[in-house]
Amino acid sequence: MRIKLAFVLLAAALVRGWSVEPAEEYRVKGAFLLNFTRFVEWPAEAFKGPKDAIAICILGASPFSADLDLAAKGAVLGNRTVILRQIPDAQQARACQMVFVSVSERKRVHALLEAVKEGNVLTVGESEGFIAAGGIVEFRLEENKVRMDISEAAAKRAGLRISSKLLSLAQPAKK
Numbered sequence: 001m002r003i004k005l006a007f008v009l010l011a012a013a014l015v016r017g018w019s020v021e022p023a024e025e026y027r028v029k030g031a032f033l034l035n036f037t038r039f040v041e042w043p044a045e046a047f048k049g050p051k052d053a054i055a056i057c058i059l060g061a062s063p064f065s066a067d068l069d070l071a072a073k074g075a076v077l078g079n080r081t082v083i084l085r086q087i088p089d090a091q092q093a094r095a096c097q098m099v100f101v102s103v104s105e106r107k108r109v110h111a112l113l114e115a116v117k118e119g120n121v122l123t124v125g126e127s128e129g130f131i132a133a134g135g136i137v138e139f140r141l142e143e144n145k146v147r148m149d150i151s152e153a154a155a156k157r158a159g160l161r162i163s164s165k166l167l168s169l170a171q172p173a174k175k
Helices: 002-016 022-039 066-073 090-095 103-116 152-157 164-169
Strands: 054-059 080-087 098-101 122-125 137-142 145-150
Touching: 022 054, 022 066, 022 098, 022 122, 022 137, 022 145, 022 164, 054 090, 054 103, 066 080, 090 103, 098 103, 103 122, 145 164
Parallel strands: 054 080, 054 098, 098 122, 122 137
Antiparallel strands: 137 145
């Protein structure tokens, strides 16, 4: 039931477009990050054990409010909890299942993508050209609404399966 509700909320946000004030932008993006854990399937080798947490990592200074920390602490997906972790450099991203790269870290995008290219990491960015550089999900603001593009090819290279429900809500990556 929770997964269906999460999908309905995510779908409504993307179809209508989730209009945001600048101060709310990261609250919306944080909600998307948490919901991605429900619509992405990682291979078993992405975890050390069957009950390991899903680690959502933020590269550099976090643009998110404490609300994301609170929401992550209560999130459970099957046998896995969700943890939020701040990482100071791209090398530490290898221990994450998802990495968010804020626009302030755009100069480190290539280092991050190189560090995780052999891993099963969902890379999420918000700088223009993130997908073109090899990232999987790129957030963008369009008419003050949070939108996203997804590269299925990059997801496959990372060994990730993205739900068709989530793919149907996103714009396909431009070739």
